[in-house]
Amino acid sequence: MTTSPILEVRQVTKSFGAVDVLKGIDFEVIPGTVTALVGDNGAGKSTLIKGLAGIQPFDSGEVTFEGVKVNLNEPRDAADLGIEVVYQDLALCDNLDIVQNMFLGREVKRGIPLDEADMESRAGETLKSLSVRTVKSLRQKVSSLSGGQRQTVAIARAVLWNNKVVILDEPTAALGVAQTEQVLNLVRRLGEQGLGVVIISHNLQDVFEVADYIYVLYLGTMVVRLKREDTNPSEVVEYITGGKTNNAGSNGDLV
Amino acid sequence: MSSQSDIPAYLQAQNSTLKDTWATYLGRVRGGDMGPLPAVIGLIVLVILFSVLRPVFFTPLNFANFFTQAAVVAVLAMGIVFVLLLGEIDLSAGVTSGVAGSLLAVTMARNGLSWYVALALALVVGLLIGLFIGVLVAKVGIPSFVVTLALFLAFQGLVLVIIGEGGNVRVTDPVILAIENSNMPIWLGWTLYAVMVLGYLLAALNGRRRRLVRGFSGTPLSVILIKVAVIAVVGFATVWVLSLERSTNPEVNPLSGVPIIIPIIAVIALVFGFVLERTKFGRHVYAVGGNVEAARRAGIRIQQVRIAVFAICSTTAAFAGVVAASRAASVDPNAGRFIVLSAIAAAVIGGTSLFGGRGRIYDALIGAAVVAVIDNGMGLLGYSAGVKLMITGGVLMLAAGADALSRKRSTSTGR
Numbered sequence: 001m002t003t004s005p006i007l008e009v010r011q012v013t014k015s016f017g018a019v020d021v022l023k024g025i026d027f028e029v030i031p032g033t034v035t036a037l038v039g040d041n042g043a044g045k046s047t048l049i050k051g052l053a054g055i056q057p058f059d060s061g062e063v064t065f066e067g068v069k070v071n072l073n074e075p076r077d078a079a080d081l082g083i084e085v086v087y088q089d090l091a092l093c094d095n096l097d098i099v100q101n102m103f104l105g106r107e108v109k110r111g112i113p114l115d116e117a118d119m120e121s122r123a124g125e126t127l128k129s130l131s132v133r134t135v136k137s138l139r140q141k142v143s144s145l146s147g148g149q150r151q152t153v154a155i156a157r158a159v160l161w162n163n164k165v166v167i168l169d170e171p172t173a174a175l176g177v178a179q180t181e182q183v184l185n186l187v188r189r190l191g192e193q194g195l196g197v198v199i200i201s202h203n204l205q206d207v208f209e210v211a212d213y214i215y216v217l218y219l220g221t222m223v224v225r226l227k228r229e230d231t232n233p234s235e236v237v238e239y240i241t242g243g244k245t246n247n248a249g250s251n252g253d254l255v
Numbered sequence: 256m257s258s259q260s261d262i263p264a265y266l267q268a269q270n271s272t273l274k275d276t277w278a279t280y281l282g283r284v285r286g287g288d289m290g291p292l293p294a295v296i297g298l299i300v301l302v303i304l305f306s307v308l309r310p311v312f313f314t315p316l317n318f319a320n321f322f323t324q325a326a327v328v329a330v331l332a333m334g335i336v337f338v339l340l341l342g343e344i345d346l347s348a349g350v351t352s353g354v355a356g357s358l359l360a361v362t363m364a365r366n367g368l369s370w371y372v373a374l375a376l377a378l379v380v381g382l383l384i385g386l387f388i389g390v391l392v393a394k395v396g397i398p399s400f401v402v403t404l405a406l407f408l409a410f411q412g413l414v415l416v417i418i419g420e421g422g423n424v425r426v427t428d429p430v431i432l433a434i435e436n437s438n439m440p441i442w443l444g445w446t447l448y449a450v451m452v453l454g455y456l457l458a459a460l461n462g463r464r465r466r467l468v469r470g471f472s473g474t475p476l477s478v479i480l481i482k483v484a485v486i487a488v489v490g491f492a493t494v495w496v497l498s499l500e501r502s503t504n505p506e507v508n509p510l511s512g513v514p515i516i517i518p519i520i521a522v523i524a525l526v527f528g529f530v531l532e533r534t535k536f537g538r539h540v541y542a543v544g545g546n547v548e549a550a551r552r553a554g555i556r557i558q559q560v561r562i563a564v565f566a567i568c569s570t571t572a573a574f575a576g577v578v579a580a581s582r583a584a585s586v587d588p589n590a591g592r593f594i595v596l597s598a599i600a601a602a603v604i605g606g607t608s609l610f611g612g613r614g615r616i617y618d619a620l621i622g623a624a625v626v627a628v629i630d631n632g633m634g635l636l637g638y639s640a641g642v643k644l645m646i647t648g649g650v651l652m653l654a655a656g657a658d659a660l661s662r663k664r665s666t667s668t669g670r
């Protein structure tokens with residue numbers, strides 16, 4: 001990859017009381033690629049993401065976005081830059097339809113009233129550009145969608161707003177085989193559209209299917225950054241469990 | 256259809272025929288989202304029942320009475336819908352109407368304020384009460400149930416203080432009295448009827464045209480025409496009956512025309528319906544009621560929405576108090592004490608969910624009609640106020656049960 005990173009994290013730390021959850025993490029996201037973030041339960045993956053989303057600011061360290069140092073102190077800061085996090089749950093309103101959810105908080109108006117037709121056509125175009133096929137109607141209530149379809153709507157919502165970095169925290173955790181496949185396709189397509197994509201997953205099969213780069217977190221330390229084609233699942237498992245560390249002989253190239 | 260198979264389903268024509276629209280509606284009803292359907296059926300059954308048991312129920316005079324009787328509950332219920340949509344409750348809405356009504360009556364009778372100053376004062380006090388509740392709920396974080404229960408007690412006291420030891424305060428201002436006691440000239444009733452039917456038709460056609468321009472399928476013409484026809488027929492029957500001479504003593508005291516309260520309620524319903532269904536704020540109300548966390552992450556200012564909703568509810572309640580004062584031509588120390596449960600019942604019977612996120616203004620009107628028909632019909636049958644209260648309580652319980660069951664069903668069928 002010759003492209004320079006859109007998002008760079010250097011030496012960030014985060015502690016909760018006496019517990020150091022992130023101990024000086026380096027991490028980068030390159031546009032047009034999918035970066036996987038893996039690690040055991042409690043490794044600090046979600047904490048890193050929450051820092052990037054501005055929900056739980058880091059204690060120290062530096063974040064640069066498009067080469068400029070930025071402060072991420074609240075969700076709005078991240079949203080303004082074009083960083084969107086897609087959460088596994090709690091992201092959609094069941095009682096609203098697909099269009100209403102995709103435009104929630106950013107509704108299009110015609111004077112005072114809402115411009116439903118405009119929102120509907122833009123939502124349709126976005127879903128089409130992502131080759132989404134399984135949804136029947138844009139005016140379906142989200143409560144009537146399957147887990148995979150809901151994930152699709154949440155991801156499409158991130159795309160609709162011209163975000164530059166989309167972070168997905170365990171997007172396939174609750175999905176069946178076919179739906180997982182759909183969502184992974186979507187993740188790949190986000191990368192193809194030139195976005196920087198970060199995916200957190202415990203499922204290494206999924207990770208190897210979509211990721212260009214794999215970062216492994218182990219107890220708050222970034223042990224290694226691997227290129228997908230230079231590694232294999234069993235090596236990644238060794239890193240995750242702490243059985244292997246990033247010594248000189250490794251093929252990892254931690255920044 | 257086969258030639259379109261490469262176009263995703265959601266970009267193809269939806270509900271473009273009467274049949275599709277009907278099928279979609281049936282699917283919604285089966286999924287537990289029945290809207291006002293049970294209330295409409297209940298209303299029809301009740302009307303038939305009471306008409307058979309007491310023929311006087313089905314007379315022009317009682318028909319007109321029914322509207323003035325339903326008005327207070329209807330206005331209150333429309334305000335309460337906003338609060339229920341957030342999954343909150345306002346138990347103080349009834350006594351808030353009492354406070355506003357007694358302020359209106361007392362300032363006119365004892366301080367000589369003109370009706371518009373007194374009316375403005377009542378509404379502003381309602382607004383302030385709503386802001387107060389909203390701040391306590393949204394900023395301080397006290398559950399709305401507790402805040403408004405406390406105010407339910409406190410405001411009963413406040414009404415006593417405002418009215419003083421005297422007991423009743425009479426309302427004599429002709430403008431205030433007209434709200435619940437005057438009728439429009441016959442020609443005006445028909446004019447408003449024509450404006451309403453034409454307005455609905457044009458709005459529907461315009462909405463359809465805007466969608467067609469975008470390449471979407473709009474509401475089928477047949478569906479629009481059926482809706483317009485229903486509105487036209489029901490409206491015609493209503494205006495026609497209300498234009499008949501209905502006085503028991505026509506020579507001395509002729510009485511005909513559409514009661515003024517009907518267009519007043521229609522305007523409130525149109526404005527509130529527009530706010531809820533066509534504006535950003537309304538969308539945010541539904542979002543917060545559906546999923547607070549999702550709304551927060553979408554950047555919606557939750558606290559502002561909460562405060563605004565309580566402000567709308569209490570201001571509307573204040574107007575309901577004015578309507579009540581007009582109807583009784585007086586205000587007594589019990590003002591507003593019993594009405595709130597009827598109003599909540601009306602909203603819930605009409606299909607508003609107590610769990611938040613589901614319900615519409617127009618449904619509250621249908622619910623209010625059910626409550627008023629029970630009240631009116633049982634009164635004609637000679638039942639006491641006590642029995643009527645028990646029945647209304649039972650119907651509220653029934654509606655709340657149906658609400659809970661439909662919610663359970665919609666979670667289990669994934670709708």
Ligand SMILES: Nc1ncnc2c1ncn2[C@@H]1O[C@H](COP(=O)(O)OP(=O)(O)OP(=O)(O)O)[C@@H](O)[C@H]1O
Nearest residue numbers: 016019021039040041042043044045046047048202
């Ligand atoms: N708000 C908090 N207060 C105290 N400790 C916290 C807090 N949030 C996270 N932690 C701790 O930080 C560590 C990392 O948590 P984090 O949620 O980032 O892990 P994770 O890698 O996302 O794990 P999982 O795979 O289970 O989601 C855990 O030990 C957790 O207990």
Ligand SMILES: [Mg+2]
Nearest residue numbers: 045046047169
């Ligand atoms: Mg996590």
